[in-house]
Amino acid sequence: MSSVNTAAHSVVEPTPTAKRIAGTIVILYALVTMIPLAWIFLTSIKSPPDSISYPPKVVFTPTLEGFCNLFTTRTRQTPDYIQALPPPTGTCDEITRGRNMVIAGPSNYWPRFGNSLLIAFGSTFLAVSLGTLAAYGFSRFRVPLADDLLFFILSTRMMPPIAVAIPIYLMYRQFGLSDTALGMILLYTAVNVSLAVWLLKGFIDEIPREYEEAAMIDGYTRLQAFWKVVLPQATTGIAATAIFCLIFAWNEYAFAVLLTSGSAQTAPPFIPTIIGEGGQDWPAVAAGTTIFLVPILVFTIILRKQLLRGITFGAVRK
Amino acid sequence: MLARATPTTIAVRVRGLSDRAIAWLFITPTIALLLAINIFPLIWAVYLSFTNFRANRPNAEVEGVGLRNYQRVLNDPDIWIAMQTTAHFVFWTILLQTVIGFALAYLIDRKFRGHAFWTTVILIPMMLSPAVVGNFWRFLYQPQIGLFNYIVSFFTGIPPSSFEMLGSVILAPWAIIIVDTWMWTPYVMLICLAGLRSIPDYIYEAAEVDRASTWRQFWSITVPMALPFIMLAVLFRGIENFKMFDMVMLLTGGGPGSTTEVASITLKREAFESWLTGRSSAFAIILFVAVFGLANIYVKALNKVKQR
Numbered sequence: 001m002s003s004v005n006t007a008a009h010s011v012v013e014p015t016p017t018a019k020r021i022a023g024t025i026v027i028l029y030a031l032v033t034m035i036p037l038a039w040i041f042l043t044s045i046k047s048p049p050d051s052i053s054y055p056p057k058v059v060f061t062p063t064l065e066g067f068c069n070l071f072t073t074r075t076r077q078t079p080d081y082i083q084a085l086p087p088p089t090g091t092c093d094e095i096t097r098g099r100n101m102v103i104a105g106p107s108n109y110w111p112r113f114g115n116s117l118l119i120a121f122g123s124t125f126l127a128v129s130l131g132t133l134a135a136y137g138f139s140r141f142r143v144p145l146a147d148d149l150l151f152f153i154l155s156t157r158m159m160p161p162i163a164v165a166i167p168i169y170l171m172y173r174q175f176g177l178s179d180t181a182l183g184m185i186l187l188y189t190a191v192n193v194s195l196a197v198w199l200l201k202g203f204i205d206e207i208p209r210e211y212e213e214a215a216m217i218d219g220y221t222r223l224q225a226f227w228k229v230v231l232p233q234a235t236t237g238i239a240a241t242a243i244f245c246l247i248f249a250w251n252e253y254a255f256a257v258l259l260t261s262g263s264a265q266t267a268p269p270f271i272p273t274i275i276g277e278g279g280q281d282w283p284a285v286a287a288g289t290t291i292f293l294v295p296i297l298v299f300t301i302i303l304r305k306q307l308l309r310g311i312t313f314g315a316v317r318k
Numbered sequence: 319m320l321a322r323a324t325p326t327t328i329a330v331r332v333r334g335l336s337d338r339a340i341a342w343l344f345i346t347p348t349i350a351l352l353l354a355i356n357i358f359p360l361i362w363a364v365y366l367s368f369t370n371f372r373a374n375r376p377n378a379e380v381e382g383v384g385l386r387n388y389q390r391v392l393n394d395p396d397i398w399i400a401m402q403t404t405a406h407f408v409f410w411t412i413l414l415q416t417v418i419g420f421a422l423a424y425l426i427d428r429k430f431r432g433h434a435f436w437t438t439v440i441l442i443p444m445m446l447s448p449a450v451v452g453n454f455w456r457f458l459y460q461p462q463i464g465l466f467n468y469i470v471s472f473f474t475g476i477p478p479s480s481f482e483m484l485g486s487v488i489l490a491p492w493a494i495i496i497v498d499t500w501m502w503t504p505y506v507m508l509i510c511l512a513g514l515r516s517i518p519d520y521i522y523e524a525a526e527v528d529r530a531s532t533w534r535q536f537w538s539i540t541v542p543m544a545l546p547f548i549m550l551a552v553l554f555r556g557i558e559n560f561k562m563f564d565m566v567m568l569l570t571g572g573g574p575g576s577t578t579e580v581a582s583i584t585l586k587r588e589a590f591e592s593w594l595t596g597r598s599s600a601f602a603i604i605l606f607v608a609v610f611g612l613a614n615i616y617v618k619a620l621n622k623v624k625q626r
Contacts (some may be wrong), residue, residue, distance in 0.1 A: 163602030167359030
């Protein structure tokens with residue numbers, strides 16, 4: 001058997017030349033698509049004049065000015081006033097004074113970032129909890145109209161967000177949920193639960209029923225079997241689903257920009273509004289973008305084996 | 319002890335909830351949440367679409383206007399232009415992403431050394447926030463200082479300040495198509511790759527025995543067998559790009575003029591800037607029915623292809 005396989009394999013195995021050509025093209029493509037991301041990072045450590053120089057600078061003196069400008073609000077002062085101040089207390093203080101400004105206070109970036117964290121984790125926790133229960137229900141029991149219900153759950157995801165936002169806006173205004181973290185958590189939970197149910201149903205379907213049946217013969221109730229047998233088996237699937245929900249809620253813009261304006265605003269609608277003197281402060285925007293993107297980069301690498309499943313709602317499994 | 323002696327099914331019933339109760343207990347919260355956050359508002363929107371309600375005047379008297387909102391939306395030339403813009407955008411993004419995505423998947427499937435690592439690198443753009451990254455592309459597209467213009471001028475010799483990707487009526491739609499293609503080609507690539515990997519080796523071996531050329535194998539085996547996967551990718555991308563809002567909003571805001579005003583942007587203008595809540599609800603429902611209807615037709619076609 002194995003000899004047949006190896007012999008056959010050589011027929012379909014691409015030639016070394018084919019591999020080399022394919023590899024070169026793919027690597028070139030990958031490098032080109034990384035240019036915008038590399039540029040975000042480079043811009044974040046440039047000074048504002050360097051960031052808008054022509055031709056674009058690849059070699060420059062790195063500075064933390066972008067990050068300082070991201071985290072603070074500043075006011076312009078006369079050189080005399082700055083001279084009279086006590087010595088600077090930190091790097092940002094020093095950089096800011098070099099531009100004839102003083103730090104007036106913290107910016108809104110960390111509060112917005114905190115909102116993003118709270119809303120993303122809150123909605124993910126709820127969506128995955130509800131989704132796990134529903135997925136188990138659909139996977140293990142004969143539910144009347146199961147296919148229709150599952151399709152209904154999926155179809156809620158097809159609606160254009162702006163179309164959903166109109167009535168949600170009115171409803172939230174009525175119930176005092178406008179611009180609240182709770183309102184956003186509920187909304188993102190509703191959007192994510194469809195993904196969670198579909199993905200988790202796939203994962204739970206793959207756990208053999210015999211495990212629970214064996215546990216129940218040993219005296220577990222159905223709930224105990226679910227808790228002590230199925231959940232531990234489904235951990236990988238639940239973790240992958242959670243990361244997908246987290247990424248959606250983290251990246252979401254349309255609902256956030258329409259339904260939050262102040263205290264519950266998340267980072268995506270906030271970052272484009274970062275401006276400096278005389279227009280957009282690109283190093284600060286780049287710094288905010290870099291911090292915002294790093295968690296997603298980490299999660300993408302963790303998730304790489306499950307990505308396919310996640311993006312197709314479990315329709316394609318490897 | 320008694321329960322242990324009885325058959326399992328009865329034991330379960332004695333000691334816990336019945337399976338049927340558990341099934342409903344587990345499913346109901348999800349359905350309830352979707353009813354509250356998705357269906358109730360949708361029904362409300364249907365109701366509003368038959369009225370002249372305006373959200374910025376909550377105290378004004380609400381009157382039923384019958385089908386007038388629908389008539390107005392369907393007869394509004396601006397909305398038809400927006401639909402055309404959307405169709406143009408969906409067509410080109412899907413065409414480019416499918417061609418490039420499939421080509422990349424085919425090349426990655428040659429299994430060169432390091433292909434797993436480079437696949438992960440290629441996948442990164444699609445995981446990022448379209449809004450936050452789209453916002454940064456605005457900087458790359460700046461006419462004088464932007465990196466995109468610089469690179470184009472470096473390779474073509476056109477002065478970098480002679481063209482404005484976002485400010486020109488001709489180029490702005492392409493500026494958006496480029497960013498969308500940059501971001502979502504990996505998505506199509508990943509699904510196509512799964513399709514290519516699902517083709518069993520023995521089919522190629524049989525073709526090899528029959529002396530079929532590589533070209534012939536590609537068109538008679540690879541493409542038809544990967545087709546359901548390609549169609550699935552097109553379905554998902556089609557739905558997503560029909561709804562496209564954030565990237566366009568941040569890159570051009572629909573401009574210049576209204577050259578890049580896709581349906582979602584028009585809807586946002588009518589609903590949240592002109593506050594024509596009733597009319598925009600009618601438009602929203604037309605959009606939803608369109609997505610839903612097209613997706614259904616497409617899924618049917620997809621199933622036919624799968625059955626072949």
